[in-house]
Amino acid sequence: MRTLHPVGLLARAHTRTASLLTLLVVCVSATIVAACGGNGGSGGLSPTPLAVVNPVVDCSKLASVDITDIGGAGSSITSATVTAATVNGATVNFCTVKGTLAPSNTFEVALPVGTWTQRFAELGCGGLCGNLSDPTKQSSFSFSYTCPLVQQGGFVTAATDMGHSGQDTSWASDPQKQADFAYRGQHITTLAAKKLIKAYYGQAQKYSYFIGCSDGGREALMAAQRYPTDYNGIVAGAPAAHFQIQNSLYHGWSVESNSTTGTSLGNAVLYADKAQVLHKAVVAACGGTSGAPDGLLTDPRTCHFDPATIQCANGATSTANCLTAAEVTTATRIYSGPTDATTGERMLAGSPQYGSEANWVGVEVPTTNSTDAPVPTKGLFSYNIVTGAYNLIFTGSPSMPNIDTFGYHDASFYTNFLQANHPLNDATNPDLSAFKSAGGKLILWHGWADQHISPLFTIAYYEAMQSTMGESNVNDFARLYVVPGVGHCGGGEGFPNIDLVSQVTGWVEQAKAPNSVMTYQTDSNNAVTASRPVYPYPAIAKYTGSGDWHSGSNYTQAAAVYTAKTPAWAGSSFYKPYALKSQGVAAP
Template identity: 80%
Template sequence: MRTLISRKLLSSIRTRTVSLLTLVGVCASAAIVAACGGGGGGGTLNYPTLSVVQPVVDCSKLASVDITDIGGAGSKINSATVTNATINGATVAFCTVKGTLAPSNTFEVALPVSTWTQRFAELGCGGLCGNLSDPTQQSSFSFTYQCPLVQKGGFVTAATDMGHTGSDQTWSSDPQKQADFAYRGQHITTLTAKKLIKAYYGQQQKYAYFIGCSDGGREALMAAQRYPTDYNGIVAGAPAAHFQIQNSLYHGWSVKSQSTTGTSAGNAILYADKATLLHKAVAAACGGGSGAADGLLADPRTCHFDPATIQCANNATDTSSCLTAAEVTTAKAIYSGPTDATTGEYMLAGSPQYGSEANWVGVEVPTTNSTGAPVPVTKLFSYSIVTGAYNLIFTGSPTMPTIDTFGYTDASFYPTYLKANHPFIDATSPDLSAFQAAGGKLILWHGWADQHISPLFTIQYYEAMQKTMGNSNVDQFARLYLVPGVAHCGGGEGFPNIDLVTSVTNWVEQAKIPNSVMTYQTDASNNVTASRPVYPYPAVAKYTGSGDWHDGANYTQGSPLYSAASRTWAGSSFYTTYTPTRRGVAAP
């Protein structure tokens, strides 16, 4: 049975421009049917009717709520005022509470004044955080296709800078601030938000959720592993769960394989124009796996493209439409990743996948073209990612390595440099039995064309969960979605707009097990131009062969295109169960 949104899309998609607001409808009240995407076991997606609860005290009274029991001495609320947010032309009033949880976790909680439907959502923070998102804004939910239940004030939402600001360069060597970033900041902000909810509305929330992507995805998994009762439902996008590996070997290899000298002293080899050229060749060779002429790789693991097929002829004077030998070598190195020089063992679970090349621009490759001035690899974003995380990763290591001395071809790098801090900052423990026992639901998702974090790491984590807990157990509480052509946490040539808030909410509150989830492409005016369902991994969307292939109604669930288990690699042991460790002052 098609969902309500699919029927609307089917009647409107022929114009190839559908109003986003028309598609998602207006569901400011919990009693209104939510036709805002997502997916389930069939039928329309209706939220349970939860009555709107009004405050029992004036917003200003929240300024006196004591939060030292949560954050410790020095924790305080700085302000509690009513503010208005304009979303899609509608005005929603919030009691906005701002404060600090000791020593320096800045937080903000937005409590709807007249539209609260007894739900709470904590919002993840990407990168190394250090900034405070406005929890009243749509952009705070940009990693999941915005559902009006969120937009129109149905949720209390909260955000934190996780204990430091972007301008503070000393935080990453401070044990307490390391802990606040690793696991504590989001947890104590959640406890604070729940205390404010009780004080403001006179009752607790009925359901609590966490929504995050990138490091926000790591924070999401950290919550499931360390604090299994904090949330009823979690959406973890492109999780940097393997934080240490990601911010050392993974991005460091991009720098090394790009360098003319093989070190940080060299210039980049592959530039934006050549990455784009490479991408077009890959799409032509491997795209269309769904059966539609879309150029998207339905599962990049089935692609065996050789960059040498577009290598320039010897002594070619015009290399604008081909790759030089050095560029071919670099492309191959980025795809394959490093290997141990003695055993030949892979050093990483995966690298950027075929189909992601256009997204390398600005991360693995410069934004300029090969016809411009040479760009030092120290100017690459990959370089700044690695150097910004040194202290977090290598605190307590026997020596402080550099991007040139990580040991890209020596598997002893893992026990020597990463083992000590692994249970502190990584979030790869696959035993989520406590989260499952508490009734929690987890949705993992990742774009196949992610330029920052390989989706193969997320697949590896999901497989580790299955191996540890059993497939049938994992099926009861977790789902993984891989989205073709989508870059890191959105963007790319695929269908990056996806409402997983609806999916997790319906799963938690109505036991509607997610299956197909509709994804969308939109134009510059936010009009929907095409749609495509995604299915739980490892299934793929398959075009039926009839009707407009831009219309998601013309797809069905297809069999997996790839069935082999993830490869073994030097850090595989990091995806086995471990006991998390703490640092700094005692924390909840």
């Protein structure tokens, strides 16, 4: 089998601190007089000329712009200076504006000095946010591989820390900061950025976009649901839209499953080396379903691998290439997820999928090997994200459960503990009628090998949209792409270099609905080593059987290999329309 190259451009290093700083950040753009297009990854979109607009005032003048009408008393611009950034090897100058929207939403807006093409992009943050990313950095603009707009600096971009900073998680008990993180922070930053655009260039932006992944994907969907006119186009990657579920039952189950005691007080059972043994066996059993010998699982739901098939023989003197009975149990529990003890109903819409095992390292399993010193389960990322999000999820609940007393086998846990803040933190309302009516376009995407968020939740949300709005209506404004072998917001053994910025700008600005999107693998020098198209879910890419299977030109669109809808699960009611909850200072 040819060695596949995990790609660095979109891969994200996951910070595992108590405050869970950005899992991934998203977005920075570029400057050009045309919409993103060409360069292979854009799907052949024809450029739409938009004139470059130059500033009408000096950058320093933006320091005096009043933003109290947006954030309230105490909101202010702290600096406005011209800075230089290297974008695609060239120097691009930005008027970089920093400020605070009350009470504590730190933000930064980057306005191109000589390359603005009348477009604006708000950039999502990841994890529990809490840090301010640099919107002038091209590396933080995801899903834009080879997009000319992103490569040349044509967008005004903005980012925010969502109302809190640092490693102290006490902010999560503050009702106003809860609201700022849940929905308000990105919205008021967008309003501030648009006001600065008008002041700097003497005109408003022509098009507005939101680009985000992980929690940034949740923020993207929150925008479509709460503020349907904020953005013309949205790209939502691997969305943690089911925030309440994701950061309690989902990650908590990973901790309980991979523990010698079955609680957070134990040590890990499955380690990095054995996750790789498991992954190798899964690939051998289920890989290559595209028709090419690539080892990738086109749709893991068609795989029926049993970890017990690689269990070590009784009395084995070496367990390096097999799984012990305890490791088999852990792997099986991670794949299967919890069920209600009375009804047998699944508690989750999905778990980590077959083919994602190599990516579990650092999340579901430790980064060390089984031959190294034992690692407490409290050192796992899954434990840290649960404890970090604890107050956001359970504030206001009749009692405060902990990771060991979550109702993993009791469906009433949803109504008793997760329902209260569901309409505040979650972004799973499938009724996007207002966003559609406003002309908005939405691209959802997820990697099949995601180690943090199961792609089955995103599929379940997409199906809920279809059920609520009708498939034809959804097809008018939304697309879902699920990419084989790709991890959380990038990385993995698949093809994580993908340009969805071109797709969303082309759809918004040229009315060209996306279909085939080329994805790429690159080597350590960023040279393309292989390509593969992806198609709107549930269609798949199929190798034609002739020509180089590393070339995307030798694939065609094929019908779904799995057609069943998401089975019933205990939290499915969270994916039905609901009244949104607001608190604290209302956003304008």
